[in-house]
Amino acid sequence: xxxxxxxxxxxxxxxxxxxxxxxxxxxxxxxxxxxxxxxxxxxxxxxxxxxxxxxxxxxxxxxxxxxxxxxxxxxxxxxxxxxxxxxxxxxxxxxxx
Numbered sequence: 782x783x784x785x786x787x788x789x790x791x792x793x794x795x796x797x798x799x800x801x802x803x804x805x806x807x808x809x810x811x812x813x814x815x816x817x818x819x820x821x822x823x824x825x826x827x828x829x830x831x832x833x834x835x836x837x838x839x840x841x842x843x844x845x846x847x848x849x850x851x852x853x854x855x856x857x858x859x860x861x862x863x864x865x866x867x868x869x870x871x872x873x874x875x876x877x878x
Contacts, residue, residue: 785807785837786805787807787835787843788802788837788847789802789803789810789811789831789833789835790832790862791832792830792832793828795869796869798826798828799828800823800826800828802847803847805840807836808877811831814828814829817829831876832869833862833866834876
């Protein structure tokens with residue numbers, strides 16, 4: 782398992798509830814969200830569709846980017862997602878394949 786820092790956004794449906802996170806291993810973290818491992822926000826609101834991600838060479842940079850995204854408005858998050866993934870497809874298979 783190669784650790785690659787990443788920031789990600791999950792949604793429960795297109796333009797629905799959004800969750801922004803940071804991780805050192807994106808496939809494993811999204812797997813946890815999809816299989817409801819843990820009883821947090823994403824489990825409660827069924828937020829398990831990976832709609833956006835960015836990878837980084839350094840975890841500190843990834844954490845800074847996560848804070849920047851979280852500090853932005855919902856409209857900015859939606860614009861960010863739409864710029865990379867206009868159909869709001871679940872990108873989980875893309876990162877696992």
